[in-house]
Amino acid sequence: MTPRSDPTPDEVRQKLVDQYTEIARLAGALAHEIKNPLSTIRLNMELLGEDFADASSQRERRALHKVETVQRECQRLQDLLDDFLSFAKAHRLNLQPSDLNRQVRQVLDFFAPKAAETGIEVIDYLTADLPTVLLDREAFHGALLNLLLNAEQAMPGGGQLVVRTYVTADGVALDLIDTGCGMDGPTRSQVFEAFFSTKRGGSGLGLPTARRIIEAHGGQMKLQSELGHGTQFTIKLPVPARLPGDAEPV
Numbered sequence: 001m002t003p004r005s006d007p008t009p010d011e012v013r014q015k016l017v018d019q020y021t022e023i024a025r026l027a028g029a030l031a032h033e034i035k036n037p038l039s040t041i042r043l044n045m046e047l048l049g050e051d052f053a054d055a056s057s058q059r060e061r062r063a064l065h066k067v068e069t070v071q072r073e074c075q076r077l078q079d080l081l082d083d084f085l086s087f088a089k090a091h092r093l094n095l096q097p098s099d100l101n102r103q104v105r106q107v108l109d110f111f112a113p114k115a116a117e118t119g120i121e122v123i124d125y126l127t128a129d130l131p132t133v134l135l136d137r138e139a140f141h142g143a144l145l146n147l148l149l150n151a152e153q154a155m156p157g158g159g160q161l162v163v164r165t166y167v168t169a170d171g172v173a174l175d176l177i178d179t180g181c182g183m184d185g186p187t188r189s190q191v192f193e194a195f196f197s198t199k200r201g202g203s204g205l206g207l208p209t210a211r212r213i214i215e216a217h218g219g220q221m222k223l224q225s226e227l228g229h230g231t232q233f234t235i236k237l238p239v240p241a242r243l244p245g246d247a248e249p250v
Contacts, residue, residue: 035081038074038077038078038081041074042071042075045070045071045074052064052067093139093213093216093217094136094138095135095136095217096135096137097133097134098132098133098134098137098140099130100174100237101128101130103135103137103141103144104124104163105124107141107144107145107148108122108163111148111149115152115161118155118156118158119157119158120151120155120158120160121159121161122161123160123161124162124163125162125164126163126164126165127164127165127166127167130165130167131167131172131239132239132240133217133237133240136213136217139216140213143209143210143214144174144210144235146206146207146209146210147176147210148161149206150206151231154178154180154182154230155178155179159178159180160179161176161178162175162176162177162178163176171219171236171238171239172236173234173235174234174235174237175232175233175234175235176232176234177230177231177232178230178232179230180230180231181228181230182226182227182228182229182230183225183226183227188223188225191223192211193208214235217237217238218238219235219236220236221233222234
């Protein structure tokens, strides 16, 4: 009998990837299954809240308070499940030839009312005539918006946010630089870990999901931050040697 040879490093790596993919699939399926009974609980809590809407006695008011507590926790669980499902599917992209500056401007336009409301001055330096990149526009929009909201939360008293694009030696890059509170060393080392959050009630999945989306584009996300001196996120994206179908970027 021919002795069985040990698996090669590539075979071991592929086995680990397959195992991870299966675990991710099961976790996503479980999250979907949890959402179904959660929806039933939320609906019944709403109906129960309506029954106690005109609470007059102390007992009824206590019951209404308990109903409202359950409703808040149901919403928090719903938000967590939505964030987790986004995190789990971040690697599945529909890449299309795209103008990075145009995509950035669309997100900045969407963010503008929030920036005005919170006293944030957005300054953009978008280099003209950037080479075309491949983007899943919806996924990229979500990742970039998450970074903008993260910057907004770091500047509760207002501040300045610089957004700039430029060409690099091997692609293009996007910087987001805020004048917010910044991060200390322990926070910087954990900020991309799933479920780590410094915000009360935060899911801790926003930044990990954003980085997974950028990496699924073949890019990188870098972080520089100093406590009390703001934060800079840098997104680097590759430029394809050839565009699929030679399509025009939009």
